Amino acid sequence: MKKKLLALFLGATMAVSMMAAPVMAEEATEAATEATTEAAAEEAAADTAAAIDMEGVDVENATIGISIYQFSDNFMTLYRTELVRYLTEELGFKEENITVQDGKNDQAEQTNQINNFITAGVDVMILNLVQASSAPQVTDMCNEAGIPVVYINRQPDEAESDRWAEEGIKATYVGADARQSGTFQGEEILETSTGGDINGDGKVSYIMVQGDPENIDAQYRTEYSVKALTDAGVEVEELLLQRGDWDQARGQQIVQDALTQFGDQVEVVFCNNDAMALGALQAIQAAGRTVNEDIYLVGVDALSEAVQSIIDGNYTGTVFNDHFSQAQTAAAMAVSFLKGEDVEPVNMVDYVKVTADNAAEILEMIQ
Numbered sequence: 001m002k003k004k005l006l007a008l009f010l011g012a013t014m015a016v017s018m019m020a021a022p023v024m025a026e027e028a029t030e031a032a033t034e035a036t037t038e039a040a041a042e043e044a045a046a047d048t049a050a051a052i053d054m055e056g057v058d059v060e061n062a063t064i065g066i067s068i069y070q071f072s073d074n075f076m077t078l079y080r081t082e083l084v085r086y087l088t089e090e091l092g093f094k095e096e097n098i099t100v101q102d103g104k105n106d107q108a109e110q111t112n113q114i115n116n117f118i119t120a121g122v123d124v125m126i127l128n129l130v131q132a133s134s135a136p137q138v139t140d141m142c143n144e145a146g147i148p149v150v151y152i153n154r155q156p157d158e159a160e161s162d163r164w165a166e167e168g169i170k171a172t173y174v175g176a177d178a179r180q181s182g183t184f185q186g187e188e189i190l191e192t193s194t195g196g197d198i199n200g201d202g203k204v205s206y207i208m209v210q211g212d213p214e215n216i217d218a219q220y221r222t223e224y225s226v227k228a229l230t231d232a233g234v235e236v237e238e239l240l241l242q243r244g245d246w247d248q249a250r251g252q253q254i255v256q257d258a259l260t261q262f263g264d265q266v267e268v269v270f271c272n273n274d275a276m277a278l279g280a281l282q283a284i285q286a287a288g289r290t291v292n293e294d295i296y297l298v299g300v301d302a303l304s305e306a307v308q309s310i311i312d313g314n315y316t317g318t319v320f321n322d323h324f325s326q327a328q329t330a331a332a333m334a335v336s337f338l339k340g341e342d343v344e345p346v347n348m349v350d351y352v353k354v355t356a357d358n359a360a361e362i363l364e365m366i367q
């Protein structure tokens, strides 16, 4: 059941355009509704994995080098687990031919790992860069060595992906358009009974807990969550914007301090991911505040603890950052490269809004 539903999201992947975030938002909601209701669609999508044609791929011997920016990241742990599972269990690559490294949030360390992959002569790399801005240098290293590279999760800038297409470089990116997740967060606040203005003073006063601001996901979620409110004609007041680097303990500390400083003025806590929002929830509860009564809280990722908290009424909403489809698409891109095929430079997976309306279904799907 789980795999079938997830594969449906994968099916939607390739059609998504970078330029259509607000439209995508609606489509994704519709797709999610359909996904949970249409058995026929499930069946069709279940074949997605099987549809990856492995003919011409030497699965017994092909070697894959993977580096994740930091193993301790909650979301990337889910992603990495699915990536290795899919490559081995579904596509038949040998576990001993797949090397997965921890970049330890240190670009120099990760570049070293990439150099080691080059020396070892891996057939393809899947890289979650510590710093997306390193992509031009890393791409050149891999290209000179004749090794294709699939970037995941941290998107190199457009000039870089354009260069791959123009120069025929074997590099691609798989991710999700963070404008969509930001927009969904804002919509979740608009859809509450007060539209976010709990104290009825005519404006929504919020604090923003940001991921690593070098990361486009953090930039876009910060911008588009608030934009959804202002686009709807809602007045907003930013009480605080602080970087929490995607980390739960940082999120807790920031929100604890903010609640001490701003007290009841805080109506909404936007967090760029669920790890920080789960930290925020601890701070909110410790301050004696009640989510969905006197404060709203939204995150991104759909970590199971966050989705459970929505069901329990302690969390306003999150956005499913579909690590299953992203991992499977990344694997599909690696396979295409192994077959010598050209691929699109940018491949996006849809996000899905998660609120009390669908949290139980989403939880069942991700567990």
Ligand code: BGC
Pocket: 073, 074, 075, 076, 153, 154, 211, 215, 217, 246, 272, 273, 274, 275, 300, 301, 321
């Ligand atoms: C996720 C975060 C994660 C980050 C890592 C984002 O897409 O939402 O939870 O920490 O990627 O780069």
